[in-house]
Amino acid sequence: MKYIFVTGGVLSGLGKGVTSASIGLLLKRCGLNVTAVKIDPYLNCDAGTMNPYQHGEVFVLDDGSEVDMDLGNYERFLDRTLGSAHNITTGTVYRKVIERERRGDYLGATVQIIPHITDQIKADIGAVARQDQADVVVVELGGTVGDIESMPFLEAVRQMRREQGPQHCLCVHTTLVPVLQAVGEPKTKPTQHSVRELRAIGIQPDMIVARSQRPLSKATRNKIALFCDVELDAVVGAPDADTIYNVPLTLEAQGVSALIRNKLHLESAAPQLHSWRTFVKRVLHPKRRVEIALVGKYTELADSYVSYEEALAHAGAALDAKVDIRWVEAEGFAAAQLKGVDGLLVPVGFGVRGSEGKIRAIARARQRMLPYLGICYGFQLAVIEFARNVLGLEGAGSAEFEPQLDHPVIDLLPEQRGVEDRGATMRLGGHTVVVQAGSQAHALYEKTTLRERHRHRFEVNRAYVEQFEAAGLRFSGRSQDERRMEIAELADHPYFVAVQFHPEFLSRPNKPHPLFKGLVQACLDRCAPSSGR
DSSP: OOEEEEESSSSSSSOHHHHHHHEEEHTTTTTTEEEEEEESSSOOOOSSSSSSSHOOOOOEOOTSEOOTTTHHHHHHHHHHHOOOOGGGEHHHHHHHHHHHHHOOOTTOOOIIIIIIIHHHHHHHHHHHHHHHHEEEEEEOOOOTOOGGGGGHHHHHHHHHHHHHTTTTTEEEEEEEEEEEHHHHOOOOOOHHHHHHHHHHOOOOSSEEEEEESSSOOHHHHHHHHHHHTGGGGEEEEOOOOSSSSGHHHHHHTTTHHHHHHHHTTTOOOOOOHHHHHHHHHHHHHHHHHEEEEEEOOTSSSGGGHHHHHHHHHHHHHTTTTEEEEEEEEEETTOGGGTOOEEEEEEEESSTTHHHHHHHHHHHHHTTTTTOOEEETHHHHHHHHHHHHTOOOOOOOEEETTTTSOOEEEEOOOGGTTTOOOOOOOOOEEEEEEEEEEHHHHHHSSSSSSEEEEEESSSEEEEGGHHHHHHHHHHHHETTTOOOOOOEEEEESSSSSEEESOOOOGOOTTTBHHHHHHHHHHHHHHHHHHHHHO
């Protein structure tokens, strides 16, 4: 098995995740079996309890794991389903070691960072490789070189390179080449210092991916190669891109897949990228445009809603359209903020903050025949809005906001009663959804049995279902035992669909999710006659 370790220097947010996913895509398109691992050096066992402002979107895997959003990029680029083993955190590693120590597995030894923690890290990486029977494992190390919390992981990488041999391990170091406005000259010192830190740990990078505003000049590449002791061909420029999906093509234009295959002695053909190039062309050169408002409570940080952005991009590309997102903060929402938009999306959320603004936005979409897609929280709030404004149930709401309600149309899942721990205790992961034949959802999916990913504690109160359906809100998708309402739709609306699950996690570049594709198509149908966009 071959291992590619992707590290980062200078600062976070350079795009290690996209670089890792892009390398994985190129190698997969060479016909290799590629898997990916994300290492997060924080002490949390998973990302489930973290605020999106702290660490971006929480991505949910099919097995119910709540993980870093980079695993979303891995699934999208590699088009494979990952699990909890593919996200290693300091919390999970230390928990395993401490549990083994308590059982006496170390036979009285003094448990230390080296070798016990580093051995566990290596074992976890190796377990993924064997589980997936991978030809290549791309391992991204979160954080930056020099961070205290990253040191055990970097030491484990150093040991793996020594144990496996250079023909089986390759280190890709991502770094920054800034351009100072005052002089207009690209500066390589940050890269030099970052590589020096890495080499002090005992790791010599085999390839440097240099992030910059514009393509690297040959002189800059020569300088990096000289001072960082890497081959000139292994200094790869990664300039700012209009879309992350162009990054694999940018890397391949500089011979990245050939370089990796040569260094790791991989016998495979060149990558087949025709379908990917076609997809990127549709993303960059659409014939039409629509604008969709996303009304959320974390809109100041776009990383909070990465999967929604990507799912809309996939749907737009399939329909030869560019989807512009209008970011609308839910708190203080006013109807004027939806003026001119072609559709509305209300995404995931927790808590009462911003809920009333979202409900007002949903009411406007329902009343003005504006295409609407509600997801999880957006599903529950659509139910509340309908209860208040159509059924006339004054004070209808969610037990999440107020335990004592006259009409708790959204109530706590029965299995959640008495649950005190917040981490990994929601209804999580892939569950079967049964769709009613003849419904709008059936027309979109073209099948009656689905598997969709969930992340919620509250659900539609079944005591009100008959009232809702009698008034026109149809629950066209339900759990297998029919206990849980999964999809709601309005028959007399061009597109009003709300779902308890998270379709954004299953959208792929060349396989857009039907619900997002349906939303974009409805927006195109709405704007075409009047605006011609």
